[in-house]
Amino acid sequence: MAPLVCLAGLLVTFLLWVKVKGLDHVIVHQRWMFVCVFLLPLSLIFDVYYYVRAWLIFKMCSAPKMHEQRVRDIQRQVREWKTEGGKTFMCTGRPGWLTVSLRVGKYKKTHKNIRINMMDILEVDTKRQVVRVEPLANMGQVSALLNSIGWTLPVLPELDDLTVGGLVMGTGVESSSHIYGLFQHTCVAFELVVSDGSLVRCTEDENSDLFHAVPWSCGTLGFLVAAEIKIVPAKPWVKLRYEPVRGLENICQRFTEASENKRNAFVEGIQYTLDTAVIMTGTMSDHAEAGKINRIGLHFQPWFFKHVEGYLRGGRCGVEYVPLRQYYHRHTRSLFWELQDIIPFGNNPLFRWLLGWMVPPKISLLKLTQGETIRRLYEQHHVVQDMLVPMRHLQPAIKSFHQHINVYPLWLCPFLLPPGKGMVHPKGQEEELYVDVGAYGEPRVKHFEANASVRQLEKFVRDVHGFQMLYADVYMTREEFWQMFDGRLYHRLREELGCEDAFPEVFDKICKSARH
Numbered sequence: 062m063a064p065l066v067c068l069a070g071l072l073v074t075f076l077l078w079v080k081v082k083g084l085d086h087v088i089v090h091q092r093w094m095f096v097c098v099f100l101l102p103l104s105l106i107f108d109v110y111y112y113v114r115a116w117l118i119f120k121m122c123s124a125p126k127m128h129e130q131r132v133r134d135i136q137r138q139v140r141e142w143k144t145e146g147g148k149t150f151m152c153t154g155r156p157g158w159l160t161v162s163l164r165v166g167k168y169k170k171t172h173k174n175i176r177i178n179m180m181d182i183l184e185v186d187t188k189r190q191v192v193r194v195e196p197l198a199n200m201g202q203v204s205a206l207l208n209s210i211g212w213t214l215p216v217l218p219e220l221d222d223l224t225v226g227g228l229v230m231g232t233g234v235e236s237s238s239h240i241y242g243l244f245q246h247t248c249v250a251f252e253l254v255v256s257d258g259s260l261v262r263c264t265e266d267e268n269s270d271l272f273h274a275v276p277w278s279c280g281t282l283g284f285l286v287a288a289e290i291k292i293v294p295a296k297p298w299v300k301l302r303y304e305p306v307r308g309l310e311n312i313c314q315r316f317t318e319a320s321e322n323k324r325n326a327f328v329e330g331i332q333y334t335l336d337t338a339v340i341m342t343g344t345m346s347d348h349a350e351a352g353k354i355n356r357i358g359l360h361f362q363p364w365f366f367k368h369v370e371g372y373l374r375g376g377r378c379g380v381e382y383v384p385l386r387q388y389y390h391r392h393t394r395s396l397f398w399e400l401q402d403i404i405p406f407g408n409n410p411l412f413r414w415l416l417g418w419m420v421p422p423k424i425s426l427l428k429l430t431q432g433e434t435i436r437r438l439y440e441q442h443h444v445v446q447d448m449l450v451p452m453r454h455l456q457p458a459i460k461s462f463h464q465h466i467n468v469y470p471l472w473l474c475p476f477l478l479p480p481g482k483g484m485v486h487p488k489g490q491e492e493e494l495y496v497d498v499g500a501y502g503e504p505r506v507k508h509f510e511a512n513a514s515v516r517q518l519e520k521f522v523r524d525v526h527g528f529q530m531l532y533a534d535v536y537m538t539r540e541e542f543w544q545m546f547d548g549r550l551y552h553r554l555r556e557e558l559g560c561e562d563a564f565p566e567v568f569d570k571i572c573k574s575a576r577h
Contacts, residue, residue, distance in 0.1 A: 096403055100426045101419040107426075108201075128195060131179050132252075132260060132286050138175045139284070140258040150565045151256075153177050153280060155197070168570060179286060180224075182206055191249055192292050196226025196285045201390070208386045213295035215241040219392040222423065225288055230280050231531055232485070234449075234497045235389075236327040236343070238476030239320045245276035246479060247291045253283035256563035260286070273483040274554050277546070279531060279571060281564040282554060296345035299327065299388040303372040303379045304340045312338045313456045320452065320475035320494060327388075330473030331369055335463050338473070339369050349382035358387030360417035364395035364408045366470060396421050397501050398470055402443075403427070440534070441511055444468050445501050448518060449476075450527035451487075452494040461521045462498060465514045467506045472499035484546045488526045495527070512536050512573075519545075531571045542568045 142151055154174035179195035182202060186193070192207065192214075201221030207213050218233040227233075229251065233244030241247055250264045251272060261283070263272040275282060306312045312332065319328045319342050327343035357365055372379055383391070394400075400407050400421055407413075407420065444466050450458045452475065462471060474497040480490050487493040504514065516536045522529055523545045529535060537545065555561055 096422050096427070097416060100422040101416065104421070104423040104426055105419045107423055128179070128181065128183055128287070131177075131195075132254065135175060135177060135254045135284055135286060136258045136260065139254055139256070142173050142175075143256075143258065147562055149173050151175055151284075151563055152565075152570075153284065168565065172565075175284060177284060177286075183287065185210070185212070185292070187212065187292070190292050191289045193287060193289045194225050195287055196229070197224050199224045200228075201393075204386050204389050207292060208295055211295055212292045213385065213389075215247045215291055215293050216244045217389050218244060219390060220396070221390055221393050222425075225290070226280075226285050227532075229276060229285060229288055230278060232277060234447075234474050234476050236329040236341075236474055238474065239328050239494065240323055240326070240477065242477045242479055243276075243485075248276075248288055249291060250289035251275050251285060252287040253285055255283040256559045270482070270550060271554060271558075273481055274550050275483075277484040277531065277567070278551060279567045281567045281570065282551075282558060282560055283564075295385055296347050297385055298346040298349045298382045299343045299385055300346045300349075301327075301341055301343040301381050301383050301388065303369060303381075304342075305373040305376060305378070306338050306340055307336055309336055309456060309459065312336075312340070313459070316340055316455065316473060316475070316496075317452055317494075320496070328475050331366055332459065332471040332473060333370060333373060333469055335459070337373055339373050341369070343383075343388070345385065346382065353380060353382050355381040355383055356387060357383055357391055358394075360394070360420065361410070361413045363413070364398075364400070365391040366395060366398050367408050394420050397472060397499070399445075399501050402503065442503060442509070444504055444511075444515070446515065446518065446533045447472075447497050447499045447530035448522045448527060449478075449485075449495050449497050449530065450522060450525050452496050454525040454527070455496050455498075458496075458498050458521070458525070458527075461518060462500055465506065465517045466500060466504040466509065468500040468502045468504055470502075472497070472501070474499070482547075482550050484548065484551055485528050486547065497530075531567075534573050535571050536573050539568050539572075542572070 139151065150168070150172045152168060152172040152174060154176040156169070177196065180197035180199075181195050182192065182198050183195060184193040185207070192203070194203065199221060200218055200223045203214060203225070204217055216233065216235045216238050218228060218235050223233065228244040229248060250262060252260060252262050253271075253275070255261050261268060261271065263269070263275070265272060271282065275285070304315070306315050312330070316328075316330050316338075319325055319340055322342075324344070325342040326345055327341070329341045330338050331341075332338040356362065357368065362368070394417070395407070403422070404412070448458070459471065462468070476495050476497065477492055478485070478487050478495045479492045480486055506514070511534070515534065519529060519535075519537050519541070523541065528545060535542070551567070555566070
């Protein structure tokens with residue numbers, strides 16, 4: 062009852078403030094109040110709606126039948142586009158503000174929008190050890206269902222709202238990726254509606270080239286309508302070990318050793334300064350030791366990255382047992398550490414107890430309400446980037462991040478990159494250990510300039526045969542982009558499948574000029 066009373070009081074205060082100052086002023090200068098009073102309750106309503114909807118549809122066993130109808134509707138729309146002359150490119154009709162990326166694609170306003178309302182889990186096949194899902198099913202849905210029946214995805218990215226379609230057409234990584242690879246490497250089949258309206262299924266053995274070309278293509282080869290993903294048995298707990306490390310050379314050495322040790326089911330690092338970090342390793346467990354349980358997903362608990370920092374300040378190692386699903390979504394409540402810039406007092410114990418049950422606000426709602434002023438401020442004074450570099454170049458990569466943007470904490474997540482023929486693979490023919498270096502926050506370098514600084518990072522990543530995640534701002538030229546990514550198979554399939562007149566090239570969807 063207390064949280065509701067508090068919420069009502071804040072709502073009254075907010076409405077009075079808006080009346081005096083005006084909505085635009087509040088959104089820009091008192092954004093925390095706008096977020097707490099308006100966006101948090103609305104985000105909660107969104108979550109409840111999608112949870113109830115997913116549960117009802119799956120329990121009523123109507124999802125497979127509805128799926129077939131939805132696929133036919135997409136095919137009809139594509140064929141109508143073709144009959145009408147195909148005058149513009151096609152794209153999904155999902156509004157750009159609903160995506161997890163902080164940017165909104167301008168192309169949505171000029172391309173033919175194809176309605177794709179597909180957000181359900183279709184089937185869990187424990188004999189084949191696969192789950193079949195629609196593209197808009199998100200990680201929160203998937204983990205809730207699978208963990209409840211003793212299964213999980215081998216790679217389950219942290220944020221609840223990340224969708225299967227985004228993780229397939231883009232990419233995804235998790236602290237188990239040093240064993241299983243990127244999200245795409247755990248997928249066994251894709252189903253797409255291609256430019257002529259036909260439905261195509263692709264696997265390692267069937268339409269193999271298309272199967273390898275779909276990841277990182279950002280919806281420019283066809284519309285994903287279903288994916289089959291491997292599942293593995295799950296245990297209820299994660300035994301998590303925290304190790305504070307000082308000295309950059311020591312950090313890189315210990316992180317590499319932990320990542321190469323396949324006995325670690327999970328490996329993650331959070332780097333708080335150039336010379337300090339906490340390395341976490343975990344294993345699944347059937348039981349938890351009394352007195353060492355930490356239910357980090359409860360709303361009143363400290364934000365995870367702040368909890369981890371306590372081990373660094375204390376200079377001590379530690380072991381805890383965390384419920385599996387809470388471990389997977391450990392960074393959701395604080396959006397890694399982005400929420401501290403939106404709600405500066407969000408980790409205060411009083412706030413967590415009173416309003417923490419509504420955190421986090423939806424990224425989509427933050428985008429929808431940010432306005433032009435905040436958009437410009439974020440663009441010029443905020444960085445959200447994930448760069449994927451070979452593990453052997455981790456130390457110079459961290460130095461490059463420090464020199465060009467100086468954003469902390471940094472997220473370190475190792476992953477195994479197997480050889481292949483798609484857009485992303487090692488330079489040689491052997492699998493290689495890589496690391497995702499994630500920077501999310503306000504740059505601390507003097508005279509930061511987004512274009513110049515990020516281009517320096519992009520150049521470093523190209524030089525070491527690394528890759529930039531495409532959800533973020535990309536400042537590369539077209540030529541530089543195709544130096545970073547292998548476009549041979551991608552371009553051949555675009556020609557064979559008639560994509561050149563149906564979908565824009567991937568660069569034209571993700572480059573800086575295509576987003577605002």
